Amino acid sequence: MARPESVRVPLGASVPNFARSVRATTVTSRHSALVRVTHWITTLCFLALLVSGIEIVISHPRFYWGETGNVLTTPLFKLPIPSSRTLVPTGYGYVLPDQNGWSRSLHFQAAWVVVLTGLLYAISSLLTGHLRKNLLPGKADLSWRALSIAIAKHLRFERPSEVEAWSYNGLQRLTYLFVIFVLFPLVIWTGLAMSPAFVSAVPATVTLLGGQQSARTIHFFVSLALLFFLLVHVVMVCLAGFRSRMRAMITGHASPDYASTDGEGT
């Protein structure tokens, strides 16, 4: 339900002026309820998938390419970690306890929740215009000049300007789109390609990837890419002002000095 005192922030160059004009009197809405709820469900699910995924990898920390791979075949690469299975030669003199039972159950349960949440988010952001307004970059954002400036600013760990605090810059938009429409679909696809039952119904899921072990290896790298995104995302949130950003993503409100906050709130 809309709060009467909240004000929708129009996008574009007028934003900072607008925000400044209402500074003293109002709080402003930054994220819609749908974005906030789906954001935190996704966060929880991603952490569950990450922990359980690591546990599953520990039972066989070797990666292969093609259809098959096992301890008798040459791996593409091995992770230098101990394993929870005696069968795997790791070079460590001990075997970790088997945690695959709950890890697998948690992995698939979290996958179900995050896939359904993701569908809800994707469909509603199409319908509400969130995708078009907040995520699709404008022509100006996509110029090499604009992008290289954004990249340079990020590399210098510069604080976001006032415009950027209220609306994502081109680099952010491209990153979010890449995560939502490339990495997430890819991690779901490669996950399904490892299911012997699913690929019996839709064999192309795995044959297009070059085999079950290729799917597993790609799944691992896409997960690493998602983890990398998470780490950079959290660092950026801290740089921009951890408390104000957290409050905006939890309550939806942003204080008038959102853009210039030093992380201590108001």
Next chain:
Amino acid sequence: MSDLSRRRLITTGLAATAGALGLGTATRIAQIYGLIPPDHGGFYGLGETLTYASQRLLTRHSLAREFRPNQVSKPPLANEIPPLTDAFKRLQAGGFADWRLFVDGMVARPASFSLARLKSYPSRSQITQLACEEGWSYIAEWIGVPLSHVLEVVGALPQARYVVYRSIDPVWWDSIDMADALHPQTFLAYGMNGDELPVGNGGPLRLRLPRQLGYKSVKFVTALTVTDSLKGFGKGLGSASPEAGYAWYAGI
């Protein structure tokens, strides 16, 4: 504001009622069509049920991928096997001539089969992948008799819903629904890669279920029970796996 909150309350109430009714109806339909796995309880019950139900709807008749002979893994992998029991060693010393597969439960003609009798039925072979839940896999040619043929010989009753199968080591037992039990690629396998099935791969007799992960393909199978309910078996969760924390349905 009060009008708004009343309207909101009514809408929420209606939505909650519709949701509860919808969920109740969905559960009822899922039960009728056999979409609820025996290990549907507990914290992970939601995920297990969604996975089993959706895969059952999608894969009731689909066939596991088969491979070319030149794709067979060389050398074939023999995973760790549990310590062999004394009963197994005695049968092994006799060349498995006395190995028996007992079939009982909801069948018209309970019977026991020697390996020779199983081999006298039309044999089938498939080159399929065995994928372990740990992540590794290999491709092998499996030779055996389709489980559906044995179920036909004993006359499985129409109300049968599951087939329980047991290893010679009573610790290992599992079950599958009739969609998997009657599936053309579900074998009682006694051969591998043109030869006898090695003990390391579950010989002399292994249930082979290529649409599920390796742990459902129980080794050293000696008994089958056809049933309409899994309640009386172990803790009623369908197999030894859920009792050890693993899912009953292992299609993913």
